[in-house]
Amino acid sequence: MARLTMDVAAEGLRLAQPFRIAGYLFERFDVVVVTLRDGHHTGRGEGGGVYYLGDDVPHMLAELERSREVIEAGPDRDTLRTLMPPGGARNAVDCALWDLEAARCGMPVWQLAGLPPPRALRTTFTLGANEPALMAEAAALCTQAQAIKIKLTGDLPLDLARVAAIRAARPEVWLGVDGNQGYQAADLDDLVAGLLLQRVALLEQPLARGREAELQHYRSPIPIAGDESILTLADVPGAVGRFDVVNIKLDKCGGLTEALLMADEARRLGLGVMVGNMGGSSLAMGPGFVLGQRCDIVDLDGPTFLANDRSPAVDYVHGNVWAPGTVWGGGVLA
Structure with a gap:
């Protein structure tokens, strides 16, 4: 690859309203945007980092400056995986490289990745933790949603009341819940029993990262997804026997290149595959949309929390997400 120039911008994406999960309250999504130029073509990528690993904007900016020389030397995407650690900074660079290659080739990213033409994807719409009523x-007002993901806080009676209230309001939708590491193993039987009553289809990351072994012999009638426990390709084999589904997020693993490898490995090991996001604008959802073509469960609702998204933006219609090529990726079918 020819030598590149890299521009980096830090941005604060303001949320329309605060968003609460177990142990954390978000009021904005802080991101970095990387723009790579070769003199003729441009590629962009957005990284939001991983808040629970300290991968914030200052950390991402420092990592990008530390790696500036090797990035501007124009590595290919596979080489980039050896030059930068996983996280939001590498994600932004990796996605910019995909976008740049698509521009150079006049070929959409999905085609570069060897995928069939994309389809609109049913996405979950996430409800932050609040009072059940x-x-x-909020669930009743989100009329287009076909799938809703509920953020839990680790307060078992209150969490089950939240789920029951939402199920009563939306009896027809697919429901999943995200524990965000808020539960103890001793709570699982009661939690799962309560979720079964409300026809919940997915339980995401109930236990804290580092306590995965406590799930080794636990058999849940509701599929359990690993999120914080599964960051990169190296973590996927350890999910077997502990999780049923791997939640892949580009900010965790360091970009679309690694994410596609993770999806392949999860499939090989008999695991379900989910694409998630750490929040962000439509620019961050574009690469996730490509990965989502390989996934069983799609959670790409990040821009719906923003007071103002980028333009052009991904489209949300009848509970589905669609990312035109004008958003990212050089020519995804419009």
Whole structure:
């Protein structure tokens, strides 16, 4: 690859309203945007980092400056995986490299990745933790949603009340819940029993990262997804026997290149595959949309939390997400 120039911008994406999960309250998504130029073509990528690993904007900016020389030397995407650690900074660079290659080749990223033409994807719409009645009201107002993901806080009675209220408000939708590491192993039987009553289809990351072994012999009638426990390709084999589904996020693993490898490995090992996001604008959802073509469960609702998204933007219609090529990726079918 020819030598590149890299521009980096830090941005704060303001949320329309605060968003609560177990142990954390978000009021904005802080991201970095990397722009790579070769003198003729341009590629962009957005990284939001991983808040629970300290991978914030200052950390990402420092990592990008530390790696500036090797990035501007124009590595290919596979080489980039050896030059930068996983995280938001590498994600932004990796996605910019995909976008740049698509521009150079006049070929959309999905085609470069060897995928069939993309389809619109049913995405979950996430409800932040709040009082049950308020969450039920929000679910009722989200009329286009075919799938809803509920953020839990680790308070078992309150969490089950939240789920029951939302199920009563939306009896027809697919429901998943995200524990965000808020539970103890001793709580699982009661939690799962309560979720079964409400026809919950997915339980995401109930236990803290580092306590995966406590799931080794636990058999849940509801599939359990690993999120914080599974960051990169190296973590996928350890999911077997502990999780049923791997939640792949580009900010965790360091970009679309590694994410596609993770999806392949998860399939090989008999695991389900989910694409998630750490929040962000439509620019960050574009690469996730490509990965989502390989996934069983799609959670690409990050821009719906923003007071103002980028333009052009991904489209949300009838509970589905669609990312035109004008958003990212050089020519995804419009």
